[in-house]
Structure formats: C-alpha cells, structure tokens
Amino acid sequence: MEIIRRKACGKKIWVSLDETTDVEQRCIVNLVFGVLGDETERGKYYLVNVGVLSKVNHSTVAGFFNDSLQLLWPTKLEYENFLLVCTDAAPYMCKAMNGLQVLFKEIAPSTPLLPSPVVTRWGSWIDAATYYGKNFDVIEAVIATFDPEEAQSIQESKILLETEGMKESLLFIATNFACISSTITRLEERGLLLSSAISLVNGVLDELKSLQSDAYYGKLSNVLYKNKGFVKLKKVSQIMCGEAIIDETVQPLTMSNMLCMKHAPIVSCDVEKVFSEYKAMLTDNRRSFNFENLRHHVIIKCNHNL
Numbered sequence: 001m002e003i004i005r006r007k008a009c010g011k012k013i014w015v016s017l018d019e020t021t022d023v024e025q026r027c028i029v030n031l032v033f034g035v036l037g038d039e040t041e042r043g044k045y046y047l048v049n050v051g052v053l054s055k056v057n058h059s060t061v062a063g064f065f066n067d068s069l070q071l072l073w074p075t076k077l078e079y080e081n082f083l084l085v086c087t088d089a090a091p092y093m094c095k096a097m098n099g100l101q102v103l104f105k106e107i108a109p110s111t112p113l114l115p116s117p118v119v120t121r122w123g124s125w126i127d128a129a130t131y132y133g134k135n136f137d138v139i140e141a142v143i144a145t146f147d148p149e150e151a152q153s154i155q156e157s158k159i160l161l162e163t164e165g166m167k168e169s170l171l172f173i174a175t176n177f178a179c180i181s182s183t184i185t186r187l188e189e190r191g192l193l194l195s196s197a198i199s200l201v202n203g204v205l206d207e208l209k210s211l212q213s214d215a216y217y218g219k220l221s222n223v224l225y226k227n228k229g230f231v232k233l234k235k236v237s238q239i240m241c242g243e244a245i246i247d248e249t250v251q252p253l254t255m256s257n258m259l260c261m262k263h264a265p266i267v268s269c270d271v272e273k274v275f276s277e278y279k280a281m282l283t284d285n286r287r288s289f290n291f292e293n294l295r296h297h298v299i300i301k302c303n304h305n306l
Helices: 002-008 058-072 091-107 122-134 136-144 152-161 166-176 178-187 194-209 215-226 228-240 255-259 269-281 291-302
Strands: 013-021 027-035 046-053 082-086
Touching: 002 027, 002 046, 002 058, 013 058, 027 058, 046 058, 122 136, 122 166, 122 178, 136 152, 166 178, 178 194, 194 215, 194 228, 215 228, 228 255, 269 291
Parallel strands: 013 082
Antiparallel strands: 013 027, 027 046
16 A cells, blocks of 8 residues: 555546445445556556445445545545546446535545544544544535435434534544544554553553543543553563562562563554454455465465564
C-alpha cells in the first residue's frame, strides 16, 4: 500500500470501480486507479481495494468508495487531484458518485474522509466519535442536502443527528478520550521499552483522573488492578528505573529474569496480527490446503523478515 500511495501522491488520478458476483454468491466490488498526464504510467492501473457488499445500492457503493480512498489517502483526501470516475453507468453507481461529489467538492472540500470503525479495533470507534465531534456541523450540512426518501440510511442519519444529547456526547468523547486511541496505537509498536509502555498507560490514567466524574478512571484502575501480570510488570519497570525495591511482588522472577524484561510487551497485538495473516490464506482457491501445509505456510509468511 505504501508503494501504491506513492504512485498517487501529488498526481492527477482516475478511478474505476465495479461489482460482480463470485461462486459463493457474494457481491464483490473492486476499485482501481491510474495516473493521468504521466507517460510512464500510461496503460497502468493499481488495485486499491476489494470488498464484499451485503447488498448493492448507492449507499453501500459510496461506503466502499469512501473506504478505498481512505486507504489511498489515509490522512487527507487530495480532492484537487481526483479528476475522473469510470463506472458502468448503473443508476446506483451514478447516484453514489453524485452524492460523494457534493460531499468532497462542493460542501466540505477540506474535510478529511470519514473513518471506518473496525469491530476488533476498539480505538477505531473512539477515532470515529472524535471525527464526528470535530466535523459535526459539516456532516450535518451534507446530510441535509440528501433526500430522505431515497434511502433508509439517510432517514436514520437525519434522526441520529437530531437526537438529543448527540452533539454533547461526541464533544465529550473527542475532548477526553482521544488519548485512549493514540495510546493503543503506541502500545502496538514493536520493540517498545517496558518503561515506556507502562508510562503510556499511566498517562491515560492521569488523563481520566482529571475528569469531573471518577467513573472512567475507576473503571480502568479496577481493570488494571485485577490484572496481576500487569501489576508485576509495572513493579519490574519501577525497579529497573530505580524507583522501587525488589520485594515479594515480583516473585518468582529472579534478577536475571528481570534483566530480560527491558522490552517485554504488555499487549497481545502480535498474535492477533498472525490471525489476520492466517485468515488471509483461506482464499477461495486455497481451500484444498490440509492444515499441516497451511500451518507451515502461515509460519513462513509471518516470519518473512528472518
């Protein structure tokens, strides 16, 4: 993706997307792009995203299109370089693109793309709430241009925007909980010092402690207190930093054990990344793998840096 992003960076591009039905009767949609005005890129295109739609209409296509551009420009849409969309001219495709044109170029040209929360990544939901808190007025203006009779999703969006307390809740989350998402991302870094990881968690505790309600600080404190492994690692970190003495808290760890803990991880994201690699192996044309061969293949792929 980094190579693909460099291809698009600062260049005028065209985009093409379409959908099909595979042998499993799934609605598969693809999005590709190419570079305009560069002779070395003539005739070339790059696949940005492949997705599965629960159903095919202008709303789901627009959502996929948005997610794909988020992959291409993860920080900010380079709308001035996005010149052309090629589709099969199906009515739902045209409707989706017309709606997105209103959002990107007419009403909110400087607004970054909508975030895509992921069920298994808790921080992404906080990022989404923060985004909507910061851009609520713009999003409200965009939704107001849509006809509620065109789709159930538009009707539901209008109702949500008018829900009592919605603005205040989003503002509260954006103001006070963005630190949780950024800390989760930092804790996923490889080779992080144990002391740095513990310091990041303590930083979140300090942020939550400053809130008027102690419910949030109390919840996190209670979770960490019940995690005996975290308590022990925290004490080891304090000892290594010269802030505590060795006592029964760190037993049965020995001195030599603790010397090995300088870069000890405190999160399990590495093994979760392996699950992602494993699931990526099970494409339609790879179902004939027996498990032993699949096991070898996953191990090789996940250790490619050796």
